[in-house]
Amino acid sequence: MTLDLATTPADDAAPAGTVELPPYDRAGIRTGIVHLGVGGFHRAHQALAVDELLRRGEAREWGICGVGLMSGDAAMRDALRPQDGLYTLVTKHADGGLEARVVGSIVDYLFAPDDPEAVLERLAHPDTRIVSLTITEGGYNFDQVTGEFDVTAPAVVADARPGAVPTTVFGYVVEALARRRARGVPPFTVMSCDNVQGNGAKARAVFAAFAALRDPELGAWVHNAVAFPNSMVDRITPVTTDADRALVRDRFGVEDRWPVVAEPFFQWVLEDDFPQGRPPLEHAGVQLVADVEPYELMKLRLLNVSHQALAYLGWLSGYRYAHEAVADPLLARFVRDYMDEATPTLRPVPGVDLGEYKATLVERFGNPEVADTLARLCAETSDRIPKWLVPLVRERLRAGGGVTRSAAIVASWARYAEGTDEQGEPIAVVDRLADVLVARARSQRDGDPLAFLRDPALFGDLVDEPRFTGPYLDALGSLHRSGAQATLRTLTGA
Numbered sequence: 367m368t369l370d371l372a373t374t375p376a377d378d379a380a381p382a383g384t385v386e387l388p389p390y391d392r393a394g395i396r397t398g399i400v401h402l403g404v405g406g407f408h409r410a411h412q413a414l415a416v417d418e419l420l421r422r423g424e425a426r427e428w429g430i431c432g433v434g435l436m437s438g439d440a441a442m443r444d445a446l447r448p449q450d451g452l453y454t455l456v457t458k459h460a461d462g463g464l465e466a467r468v469v470g471s472i473v474d475y476l477f478a479p480d481d482p483e484a485v486l487e488r489l490a491h492p493d494t495r496i497v498s499l500t501i502t503e504g505g506y507n508f509d510q511v512t513g514e515f516d517v518t519a520p521a522v523v524a525d526a527r528p529g530a531v532p533t534t535v536f537g538y539v540v541e542a543l544a545r546r547r548a549r550g551v552p553p554f555t556v557m558s559c560d561n562v563q564g565n566g567a568k569a570r571a572v573f574a575a576f577a578a579l580r581d582p583e584l585g586a587w588v589h590n591a592v593a594f595p596n597s598m599v600d601r602i603t604p605v606t607t608d609a610d611r612a613l614v615r616d617r618f619g620v621e622d623r624w625p626v627v628a629e630p631f632f633q634w635v636l637e638d639d640f641p642q643g644r645p646p647l648e649h650a651g652v653q654l655v656a657d658v659e660p661y662e663l664m665k666l667r668l669l670n671v672s673h674q675a676l677a678y679l680g681w682l683s684g685y686r687y688a689h690e691a692v693a694d695p696l697l698a699r700f701v702r703d704y705m706d707e708a709t710p711t712l713r714p715v716p717g718v719d720l721g722e723y724k725a726t727l728v729e730r731f732g733n734p735e736v737a738d739t740l741a742r743l744c745a746e747t748s749d750r751i752p753k754w755l756v757p758l759v760r761e762r763l764r765a766g767g768g769v770t771r772s773a774a775i776v777a778s779w780a781r782y783a784e785g786t787d788e789q790g791e792p793i794a795v796v797d798r799l800a801d802v803l804v805a806r807a808r809s810q811r812d813g814d815p816l817a818f819l820r821d822p823a824l825f826g827d828l829v830d831e832p833r834f835t836g837p838y839l840d841a842l843g844s845l846h847r848s849g850a851q852a853t854l855r856t857l858t859g860a
Contacts, residue, residue, distance in 0.1 A: 384617070637658050687738065784811075
């Protein structure tokens with residue numbers, strides 16, 4: 367028997383022992399959360415947590431309405447709408463074990479370009495008490511060095527005009543908040559779930575800055591009256607492939623246009639600041655805390671930057687998956703050495719043994735069933751390293767610490783960004799700044815080895831800091847002369 371999520375009600379029988387269907391009645395679930403930017407991570411993480419609560423008989427006023435803002439989100443619309451928001455989540459264990467469940471917490475999906483007014487009214491509705499975000503690191507539209515909101519971005523300028531039909535996340539959220547304010551409806555909580563340091567504080571700053579472009583008084587109200595809790599989220603969720611769709615169909619008997627696969631690990635640390643209420647997320651394994659920053663720094667600087675440490679050197683070494691790269695003893699040692707370099711910049715993390723956490727990270731990277739691609743980890747680096755690694759470098763330098771491994775990570779990005787691997791084969795550099803990055807990276811071979819660093823928007827003044835440029839040039843020169851593997855041997859002392 368095959369279960370087609372596009373045609374079969376969720377309470378119909380599935381092949382015995384193959385997939386867990388929602389055991390709850392989805393009829394009557396109210397939308398309390400509107401999520402902007404529905405992708406694989408949201409569906410493996412926040413939507414899963416709400417589904418877990420619904421399975422416990424809780425949170426029936428906290429169903430999720432997903433919203434796609436960008437033209438590319440039409441594909442998610444076309445996958446989820448025929449399936450009534452249902453999708454399959456497959457958890458892949460390192461030993462080959464698989465668990466599948468159909469998640470039912472997304473009870474509606476709106477594609478903003480289809481009907482902007484419908485999205486605005488859903489956001490403005492009194493039942494909407496949380497608006498959550500996974501809009502990527504680059505979606506916050508702030509300068510990498512100054513941290514200031516970019517008021518000159520054309521889409522932002524257009525959305526700030528009186529009476530504009532929104533196209534940006536800022537336009538939608540702020541217009542909805544303005545409508546609620548005018549109607550006497552309390553503001554919803556804006557819950558960022560992106561890999562941005564101090565994501566709640568950053569969201570407050572950028573949304574208030576946009577609101578101030580419309581009306582300074584509105585900007586002050588958004589800053590002071592709207593809650594923006596900080597959070598840290600963690601679960602490796604690779605891009606869904608056709609092989610994953612075939613697995614869900616052949617192994618579990620489910621026809622699903624867009625399933626999700628993920629590792630077993632799940633962590634969500636959340637500041638408990640929800641004036642209009644929240645689901646009992648602590649019943650779904652979420653850690654509600656007063657201060658997220660120690661957990662956030664741990665994750666960004668150990669997991670996220672370690673992914674960057676693995677990605678470029680791994681690709682240049684000929685690997686294409688994270689588990690292949692970390693199985694290389696040189697790369698595994700380099701990643702651990704980087705983690706040790708980063709650890710002094712962390713604060714004590716309540717309840718976490720950092721040594722154990724670092725060992726667990728290497729194990730997670732090595733899960734062959736997840737098959738996380740290095741191409742995914744290499745993409746959009748201009749939104750990652752400047753936010754995650756450059757602040758760490760500055761902190762290490764202020765404290766008089768070494769930055770050899772951190773500089774080597776940046777150098778490996780610079781070498782990768784040249785767009786050609788060690789065998790002369792092309793590299794597809796996926797980045798919003800790809801044209802600029804590739805041109806600058808290629809010019810580093812033409813007499814200016816520091817050319818890649820000469821972008822203050824990405825690196826600030828690091829190009830003028832010899833304690834950074836020294837190890838950077840050593841690593842870059844070695845990558846050019848000898849290649850990734852020889853460079854790793856030097857860096858690790860192998």
